[in-house]
Amino acid sequence: MEQKKITIDNDADPSGGRCLGIRCLTWDRCAVPLNMTHNTFGGHSHTMTKASLLLGAQGYKGGMPELKALPVKISEFLHQVHGDKFSSLGLPPRGRALIYLQIEQLFARIEFVGNDDSVIMQHGGVILGHKEYEGSQRVYAWPFPNEKFRDFSRQDPVILLPEGADRATFHPNPDNVWYGKCLLVFSFIVRGDGNARYRMRCVLISTLEDYNCPEDDATAGDWCRKAQTRRLFELDPSKPRLYVMPLTSILSKLALVRAGDTGTIPYHMRGQEARCFPGGKADTSPGKGDGSRLYFVNSWAMKWSMNP
Secondary structure, eight states, X not given: OOOBOOOOOTTSOTTTSGGGGGOOOHHHHTSSGGGEEEEEESOTTEEEEHHHHHTGGGTGGGOOGGGGXXXXXXXXXXXHHHGGGGXXXXXXXXXXXXXXXXXXXXXXXXXXXXXXSEXXXXXXXXXXXXXXXXXXXXXXXXXXXXXOBTTBOEEOEEEEOOTXXXXXXXOXXXXXSEEEEEEEEEEEEEEOGGGOXXXXXXXXXXXXXXXXXXXXXXXXXXXXXXXXXXXXXXXXXXXXXXXXXXXXGEXXXXXXEEOTTTSBOOGGGTTOHHHHOTTOOOOSSTTOOOSOBEEEEOHHHHHSOOOO
16 A cells, blocks of 8 residues: 655745644544554563562562553453453453452463463564554653663553554544553463464553643633643552553554643642542642652644654
8 A cells, every 4th residue: 555645845834834744643643543553673582470470569670560460451451352262261241350260260371482481572662653654653661670672761651542442443532542651562372262372462551641620720721722732640650540452552652741840740739639630649748749740742742743
């Protein structure tokens, strides 16, 4: 399929000419999710054992507490997305919770990927391409401070298909997608009924949530509407909202700008958690900056160029 190119008229007015040559086309590129391509890069020699997953909070590669939740989240993913491959386990219908025994049974179906007891293959990130548009984006997911990938130790924010959305019929827009941080890109092999083997390419996501404060409607809230942006916050690290999702759930990188003087939910919002930012936390004293990180979505950057 011939890829679409943007013709640049160097003599035209910038509002309709050369500036269009650096358009990122974020929403155009993900308008038809089936036209997107997803390829992992880097890290293929890095694996994780079942034991190392349980060491997530005790220092595996510098520590990643979310790893301890990975066995449960993988089992929930297999149940919700691929439950028909495990009919012999008598799993409940999609949308119903698994009991602990079923979680263990599903996770036990994951096969070793090396000569040791490794079960997870870790990747450095994902390259987002397109069947029609030129160019690509790189989403990095290398979270371990003691073991960096190409000098990076980062977890990029992303735009996502909601859990359970059908890629063939879903039409993304800023109000119906999910926002989150790409904590880990990984793959594994799982054995279904009849000894059928399936390779799964997944991402571990921590959601970013909408920050809503009615008192701000006349100031920041009104500005957000005029700028066609929104505010997002990170959940309390001790209470993240985690999901394992198919790699193809990633629609785009997400451009964010830290909000406010400290880039965190300010101290004067203490006591408003349930109403304005459930699951987050405010600074413990004025200007301390120890609350949940608070961001503006950089809507300008979502329309124009982004550093891949």
